[in-house]
Amino acid sequence: MSSWDERIAAFGTAAELLPLLADPADPQAAAEAERLFWMTLASGWYTAFADADFPDFVPAVSTHLHCVGTNPDFIYGTATIDGSGSYVLRGERGDGLFLLMDITAGSLGVMDKPGRSLGLLDFDTLQLDGQGRFSLLLSAARPADWTGDWRQLDPSARSLTLRQASYDWGHGREARIAIERIDQAHQPRRRSAEEIAERLSALAAYPKRLSGMALGFIAGQRAKDLWNRLEHDDWAGQGGVQGQHYYQGLFRLEPGKALLLETDLPEQVRYWNVQLSDLLWNSVDWMNRQSSLNGGQARIDRDGRFRAVIALDDPGVPNWLDPGGNSKGAVMLRWTEASSGPQPSLRLVDLADLRRELPADTPTISQELRDSQLRARRRGVQWRRRW
Incomplete structure (x- = not known):
């Protein structure tokens, strides 16, 4: 068998994941699973040829590569590094809600495996000039002549992951960041045939690995019987943001019913959102549907609580969460840097009684207004730098 045939066969082993589906015999679910396999292959290309000597922050997830619960409010970037090296990051912080960088001992990259967090860097802790510009050195020791910011680099570091958050999509200045390795000469090399073959083989096997993570996560939620209820998780060591509360579970809609999500808000919280995913x-x-809401988009009721309605058809309320035609799926809510982590609740209500379940002053959103809001949402997503 040729190397090409072997790689095609390796990609094909992703089909072994189909038994993880809630209903493997469902042709719609099988088609969407195959789409996931191709999506993860495309996502893998961004990291398959990553080079720790010439790192670059690449967007392995985005509006089009929206697997593993991608957060709609974040612009992601990941770069491969060598913990024994020295790297300078230069750029502009921008004026988004925050810009965080997780230094980890591993990642979801094709040539890597997940590893623990070695530290979370908030760019607001750096020295920023009047235009928000910074210079940050990551290295084992601080050079005597370095005048910018410095952070010690753990020798086990393998990856840097950026998360740039925004409540008001497409408005304001996005961050701009360049990274370069400075402890060795700038000498790009041509990859050998052997290295190319190794990386292509890893890429061919990647869809089974990343899709397996996604399908396994949902299968685990089903095994816990988390239908229409939420559990707490901090996602420590699994790619989550340090100090963040995650509430996650599954939703299941019934004919004539809607799902009402209710929660108190922390007295202080830097960022929060709720979002829907499929199974x-x-x-x-999230570009064309209001499938997520954040602290800047959501309407908060007079009693200080947040209420949202998950329904297949538009119920005409401000905080509608559109499941995209999915009567079953996943829901996740995050509190970041919060003074507390209130537990949200989910409960089924009759659509006919929905207004009686909501505060009396809940506005009615007309179809014309919803259309205008969705078009503005779509523009905002496209105005953000996604790749």
């Missing part, structure tokens, strides 16, 4: 853990299309 393959793909985030529901």
Whole structure:
């Protein structure tokens, strides 16, 4: 068998994951699973040829590569590094809600495996000039002549992951960051045939690995019987943001019913959101649907509580969460840097009684207004730098 045939066969082993589906015999679910396999292959290309000597922050997830519960409010970037090296990051912080960088001992990259967090860097802790510019050195020791910011680099470091958050999509200045290795000469090399073959083989096997993570996560939620209820998780060592409360579970809608999500808000919270995914853990299309809401988009009721309605059809309320035609899926809510982590609740209500379940002053959103809001949402997503 040729190397090409072997790689095609390796990609094909992703089909072994189909038994993880809630209903493997469902042709719609099988088609969407195959789409996931191709999506993860495309996502893997961004990291398959990553080079720790010439790192670059690449967007392995985005609006189009929206697997493993991609957060709609974040612009992601990941770069491969060598913990024994020295790296300078230069750029502009931008004026988004925050810009965080997780230094980890591993990642979801094709040539890597997940590893623990070695430290979370908030760019607001750096020295920023009047235009928000910074210079940050990551190295084992601080050079005597270095005048910018410095952070010690753990020798086990393998990856840097950026998360740039925004409540008001497409408005304001996005961050701009360049990274370079400075402890060795700038000498790009041509990859050998052997290295190319090794990386292509890893890429061919990647869809089974990443899709397996996604389908396995949802299968685990089903095994816990988390239908229409939420559990707490901090996602420590699994790619989550340090100090963040995650509430996650599954939703299941019934004919004539809607799902009402209710929660108190922390007295202080830097960022929060709620979002929907399908049963393959793909985030529901947030460009064209209101499938997520954040602390800047959501309407808070007069009693200080947040209420949202998950329903297949538009119920005409401000905080509608559109599941994208999925009667079953996943829901996740995050509190970041919060003074507390209030537990949200989910309960089924009759659509006919929905207004009686909500505060009397809940506005009615007309179809014309919803259309205008969705078009503005779509523009905002496209105005953000996604790749």
